[in-house]
Amino acid sequence: MSIVLIVAELQPSGQLRKATLNAVTAGRQLAEKTGGELHLAVLGANPAPVAEELRGFGARAIHTVGGLSQYVAEPYTAALSQLVQSVKADYVGMAATAVGRDLLPRVAGRLRAAMASEVMGYEGSGADVQFQRPMWAGAVIATVKLTTALKVLSFRGTEFPMAEPTGGASEVKAFTASIPASKTAFVDFKEVKSARPNLTEARVVVSGGRGTKGDFKEVEALADLLNGAVGASRAVVDAGWVPNDYQVGQTGKVVAPTLYVAAGISGAIQHLAGMKGSKTIVAINKDGDAPIFQVADYGLVADLFKALPELRESLAKLKG
Ligand SMILES: Cc1cc2nc3c(=O)[nH]c(=O)nc-3n(C[C@H](O)[C@H](O)[C@H](O)COP(=O)(O)OP(=O)(O)OC[C@H]3O[C@@H](n4cnc5c(N)ncnc54)[C@H](O)[C@@H]3O)c2cc1C
Incomplete structure (x- = not known):
């Protein structure tokens, strides 16, 4: 049974970034294709409220890692890599947002895993599942195969509908990561205030x-x-x-x-x-x-x- 671990992204306010729900759909589809089970991960200063919000989305478990600041590459890479190893995930993925594009290649590098970025869909099933991703500004869709045991994927949100709750209540499991002293530290976040909706989430x-x-x-x-x-x-x-x-x-x-x-x-x-x-x-x-x-x-x-x-x-x- 393969384990598909989808990482939720938090906004600076601590709320769930909606693109996560597109990644949850991608994760569900992958779990179906590979005969695996869906797990979710929530990392941040206070992951509990978002973990609670995600409990109805049909995941086998939701793994929380607390005690982190706002997103900074080094501590998140360390924490997520340890979680992936502890959960024994076969696939780890998240939305191809600015954070996803920064974090996932580092985790793939650290765990020596192959990665496909901006995944749009799947071909095949079981252990042979392959990944479709755009190349040359979307002029060509490539199908790629990843040959490492752990596979790292970022998902193009626009290709997967937002997941709806399916009922049930996933078990929430707290994971304690050992986070090494970081060379970078989060200091401040100055949000550009706009009354308009977020560009990637607007109707x-x-x-x-x-x-x-x-x-x-x-x-x-x-x-x-x-x-x-x-x-x-x-x-x-x-x-x-x-x-x-x-x-x-x-x-x-x-x-x-x-x-x-x-x-x-x-x-x-x-x-x-x-x-x-x-x-x-x-x-x-x-x-x-x-x-x-x-x-x-x-x-x-x-x-x-x-x-x-x-x-x-x-x-x-x-x-x-
Ligand atoms: C590696 C790479 C990455 C790139 N990434 C991006 C990217 O992410 N996003 C992106 O947008 N571009 C990107 N580009 C640039 C892209 O190639 C184009 O140069 C750019 O999109 C052109 O912008 P434009 O359509 O506003 O300007 P133009 O191509 O100059 O077009 C302006 C249009 O406005 C019309 N027009 C002029 N006046 C009026 C008027 N009064 N009323 C109505 N129509 C009028 C003209 O007929 C013309 O069609 C990238 C290029 C490269 C090489």
Whole structure:
């Protein structure tokens, strides 16, 4: 019986990061494919409330490791590596968030395990299960096989639906890790305060590209009307017009909202890599040949400075 250990991620506030629920689905599917059982791990300063929240998700056990600060690579790597060995996990995985991308390769290195990153799905079953992952900005989907006993996986959240509770009450087990003195220490966290939803968790994302010439007023106004998040292409971020954490794409955030509006974005493959999984894509671009129209469900060949206010006014009327 294989053991699939999925690591929950906590926000700086101590709450569960929602991307964890996508990873729980990935873990459930893997447990089914490999005839294994799902375990969860919660590491942090105070893991108990999140462990309690996760008890109804059908895991065989939830392992907590307390006494840690906010995420810092060294102590978390030590703690998770020890937990993986103690649980005798065959698979360890978490969402491919900034923390997941930082932590998992270190754990894989420390435990000499093979790793597949940004896993999107599985092929085969049992011990021979293989992993599908994107390459070249998603232009190619590779299938990879990991040949070590322990396999480390980060999951692309947009490819797995958020897990729903299944009932039951998993057993919570406290694990005491021996955490060595760290060369880095958590000091302070200054959160960027925004009334808008988190880009990777928003139901609606309105993104602007170079076509905005740095004027994001209309992009922001439409996002606010739809209670959405604001995104951007890399060209806009590189120009310093908006903060880095707005960037959607291969080297930015991967989003899959219900509605993605791309205004003044050409649709370079690296941008598409971050948003083409969105349910409905609306593109506004004054160039009818822009590649963004190839992935758009609704395309408007128009000047965004004219179209966005018109769209906002019509939507405001509809909303009453
Ligand atoms: C290794 C690598 C990683 C990368 N990672 C990313 C990434 O993560 N995310 C990302 O976005 N890019 C990424 N890029 C950059 C990517 O290749 C493109 O350069 C970038 O996405 C272009 O941004 P853009 O569409 O805003 O600008 P442009 O390509 O310049 O397009 C601007 C568009 O706006 C339209 N337009 C102009 N004025 C108006 C108007 N008034 N109304 C309507 N439309 C108008 C134009 O017709 C044009 O289509 C990466 C590149 C590399 C090499």
